[in-house]
Amino acid sequence: MSVKNREVIIMSIILDIIVMGLIKGSIYALLAISFSLIFGVARIVNIAHTAFYMVAAYCIYTVTNYMGWSAVPAMFVAVILSVILGMVIYKVFLNPIREHEGAVLIATMAIAMVFQEVMTLFFSGSFLSVPNLIEGYFIIFGVKVFYQQLLTLCAAVLVMVVLVIFLFKTKLGLALRSTAQDREVANLMGINESKVAMITMGIAIGLAGFAGAIVVPLEILEPHMWTPPLIMMMAVVVLGGLGSLKGSFVGAYIMGFTEAMVVFLSPQGAFLKVSVALLIMIIVLLIRPEGLFGVYFEEER
Amino acid sequence: MKWLKSNVFVPVLAFVFVMFFWATAFAASDEIRIGVIGPMKFIQGKSQWNGAVMAAEEINAKGGVKVGSKMMKIKLIQADSNEFLSITDATNAMERLITRDKVHFVVGGFRTEAVFAMQDIACQNKVIFIGCGAASDELCNRVAKYYDQYKYFFRGTPFNSTALVKAAFSHVGSTAEVLRNELGITGPIKVAFVAEKAQWADAMVPAVQATLPKMGMELVGVWRPSPVATDVSAELSAIQRSGAQIIFTFFSSSVGIPFARQANELKIPAMQVGINVEAQKAEFWQATRGQGNYVITSSTYARNVECNELTKPFVEAYIKRFGEVPTYTTGTYESIKMSLVDTIEMIGTLDPDKIVATLENRVYKTPPSTIMYVKDNLGRHTHDLKFGPGYATGIASQWQDGEFVGVWPNKWKPAPGVEVTYKGVKPIKIPPWMIKAYKK
Numbered sequence: 001m002s003v004k005n006r007e008v009i010i011m012s013i014i015l016d017i018i019v020m021g022l023i024k025g026s027i028y029a030l031l032a033i034s035f036s037l038i039f040g041v042a043r044i045v046n047i048a049h050t051a052f053y054m055v056a057a058y059c060i061y062t063v064t065n066y067m068g069w070s071a072v073p074a075m076f077v078a079v080i081l082s083v084i085l086g087m088v089i090y091k092v093f094l095n096p097i098r099e100h101e102g103a104v105l106i107a108t109m110a111i112a113m114v115f116q117e118v119m120t121l122f123f124s125g126s127f128l129s130v131p132n133l134i135e136g137y138f139i140i141f142g143v144k145v146f147y148q149q150l151l152t153l154c155a156a157v158l159v160m161v162v163l164v165i166f167l168f169k170t171k172l173g174l175a176l177r178s179t180a181q182d183r184e185v186a187n188l189m190g191i192n193e194s195k196v197a198m199i200t201m202g203i204a205i206g207l208a209g210f211a212g213a214i215v216v217p218l219e220i221l222e223p224h225m226w227t228p229p230l231i232m233m234m235a236v237v238v239l240g241g242l243g244s245l246k247g248s249f250v251g252a253y254i255m256g257f258t259e260a261m262v263v264f265l266s267p268q269g270a271f272l273k274v275s276v277a278l279l280i281m282i283i284v285l286l287i288r289p290e291g292l293f294g295v296y297f298e299e300e301r
Numbered sequence: 302m303k304w305l306k307s308n309v310f311v312p313v314l315a316f317v318f319v320m321f322f323w324a325t326a327f328a329a330s331d332e333i334r335i336g337v338i339g340p341m342k343f344i345q346g347k348s349q350w351n352g353a354v355m356a357a358e359e360i361n362a363k364g365g366v367k368v369g370s371k372m373m374k375i376k377l378i379q380a381d382s383n384e385f386l387s388i389t390d391a392t393n394a395m396e397r398l399i400t401r402d403k404v405h406f407v408v409g410g411f412r413t414e415a416v417f418a419m420q421d422i423a424c425q426n427k428v429i430f431i432g433c434g435a436a437s438d439e440l441c442n443r444v445a446k447y448y449d450q451y452k453y454f455f456r457g458t459p460f461n462s463t464a465l466v467k468a469a470f471s472h473v474g475s476t477a478e479v480l481r482n483e484l485g486i487t488g489p490i491k492v493a494f495v496a497e498k499a500q501w502a503d504a505m506v507p508a509v510q511a512t513l514p515k516m517g518m519e520l521v522g523v524w525r526p527s528p529v530a531t532d533v534s535a536e537l538s539a540i541q542r543s544g545a546q547i548i549f550t551f552f553s554s555s556v557g558i559p560f561a562r563q564a565n566e567l568k569i570p571a572m573q574v575g576i577n578v579e580a581q582k583a584e585f586w587q588a589t590r591g592q593g594n595y596v597i598t599s600s601t602y603a604r605n606v607e608c609n610e611l612t613k614p615f616v617e618a619y620i621k622r623f624g625e626v627p628t629y630t631t632g633t634y635e636s637i638k639m640s641l642v643d644t645i646e647m648i649g650t651l652d653p654d655k656i657v658a659t660l661e662n663r664v665y666k667t668p669p670s671t672i673m674y675v676k677d678n679l680g681r682h683t684h685d686l687k688f689g690p691g692y693a694t695g696i697a698s699q700w701q702d703g704e705f706v707g708v709w710p711n712k713w714k715p716a717p718g719v720e721v722t723y724k725g726v727k728p729i730k731i732p733p734w735m736i737k738a739y740k741k
């Protein structure tokens with residue numbers, strides 16, 4: 001192999017890693033930030049978080065396949081329905097037991113299982129898929145990138161920018177961050193903590209639903225599709241520091257790039273990508289038990 | 302709770318019990334109860350049930366099964382094993398079939414780990430169990446090693462893993478031949494081996510490394526994605542860089558869908574050949590949104606391909622009844638109709654030991670093949686299927702513009718002087734982007 005050829009291959013691999021890492025990282029970031037948000041504000045460890053991601057994906061499948069709608073309005077429907085469903089579930093099942101963290105954990109797990117079984121009931125265990133919003137691919141330095149992947153990346157980044165603006169430039173965002181920092185003091189300052197928690201739940205589920213909606217053309221729909229992203233999302237959140245939005249953001253890209261590097265640098269070990277990502281999380285926790293941007297529990301008020 | 306103390310409660314309870322046992326005993330006398338066990342929420346289980354339903358309907362329409370001087374109807378009992386998710390559910394389902402439903406026979410089972418456990422339960426209870434899903438050789442090795450314990454197990458479909466591998470290599474060889482002839486490739490055909498990371502595929506890596514060079518091919522790399530990977534574009538980029546002309550696939554799980562779909566979307570100039578269980582299903586075309594075109598996979602049925610004179614009538618009747626081409630787990634059909642019922646009518650009894658003794662020595666035709674149960678090197682019964690020309694060979698099918706077309710065996714030469722072509726097979730089609738890439 002000539003030196004030039006080798007250089008081209010190395011360049012392609014690096015580019016592959018960058019593209020895949022960015023896409024995976026952005027999806028994990030969307031899920032992890034929304035998960036962190038609801039944990040920070042309402043102290044709810046929502047195991048059903050990625051189940052809403054699945055619900056949105058199935059919504060799109062239903063609306064495009066059975067109602068004949070195109071994918072873009074289907075995405076809106078999916079996100080809106082997920083948000084409504086999430087808020088109803090919060091009001092009916094989670095709010096009454098919110099102070100009992102163990103009970104909330106188990107309740108959300110049960111809700112996720114119910115969603116899974118309902119999907120199995122209606123759609124069976126068959127593998128399904130939905131069409132891309134944009135078909136085709138482009139080639140950059142010899143690397144083929146789907147337009148859908150690029151769209152997913154752009155959409156994820158855009159939503160994260162909007163979220164950051166919302167959190168840091170609006171009054172409601174300030175209320176959310178205040179409640180996340182200290183619920184009692186926020187309450188004393190006149191913030192309706194219960195209402196904020198409800199709104200946060202809606203936003204978080206909306207983000208999970210949005211992640212599901214933009215990812216679904218790249219994924220295979222099946223009733224257990226919520227579990228692999230759940231594991232990665234939890235890992236990202238723990239790696240970044242529980243409740244830290246910045247930590248979730250950075251952790252997500254670390255995990256995304258790790259996965260991409262394992263696949264491209266070790267083809268025979270591609271199946272190890274999740275294990276390697278989780279190993280990195282464990283190593284980081286051994287060095288910094290509070291996660292990258294977390295705080296010691298003792299330091300929390 | 303006054304009623305509990307009343308004099309009426311105990312007689313009513315006794316009456317209910319008597320009625321229940323009487324009903325069970327009565328049912329036992331004039332019907333043959335066959336349990337159909339499988340993952341019923343999934344296509345594999347549904348196909349098992351459909352095959353059994355078709356067999357039962359045909360037999361009952363003729364008046365039932367002649368057992369000695371008595372005619373007995375077939376009654377099917379469905380058991381959802383949920384075996385993809387829980388082996389315990391699978392064993393509970395088998396226990397329920399045998400102890401509560403008191404079935405005479407069981408057909409079905411899919412996941413190897415679950416079938417092992419089901420096999421133990423059925424054999425302990427001396428209930429004949431015909432496996433219609435798992436390919437592991439070990440299931441039948443058990444029969445040979447511990448015959449008295451496991452003789453009640455027979456393989457129905459598919460043939461064992463060793464034979465599946467032999468067939469897959471033949472499919473790769475035939476595809477390589479087509480590429481040489483049509484694209485004028487002169488050197489060794491470059492093959493990328495992509496196998497999901499699962500135990501059944503692990504042994505294939507050394508086998509592929511040893512066998513491909515002997516077939517005049519070059520192995521350019523081995524990729525092992527997760528069985529449930531949903532994005533394999535990374536692997537595909539690397540495969541394209543390797544210059545592979547054939548992608549030899551070994552998928553039994555969902556990864557077969559994104560792999561086929563993304564390979565076509567990215568227009569990778571290579572043919573996908575091998576085992577892709579998802580591609581054997583009618584749903585594959587929809588699941589890949591038509592991007593599964595040109596994928597070749599081992600299979601059992603394709604419309605218009607005739608392994609023998611029974612194939613076409615069965616496939617057409619199945620399509621008429623269920624609206625799709627049968628998959629290999631519809632082997633419950635021949636397991637009930639040809640393996641069990643024909644044997645029962647031959648000997649006129651439901652005695653499992655007598656049925657085993659007769660069935661293991663029979664040679665008989667079924668829609669996908671001629672069945673003969675082989676013995677091992679020590680001459681022990683294995684209740685495993687004979688693979689090879691004239692017996693079970695399977696077929697290879699290719700997705701061609703939405704149609705699942707049989708493409709193998711087509712002038713297959715398994716031995717000197719032997720050439721096998723099944724009626725109805727069509728030539729392999731090369732993807733147009735591959736032709737374009739090589740005919741520049």
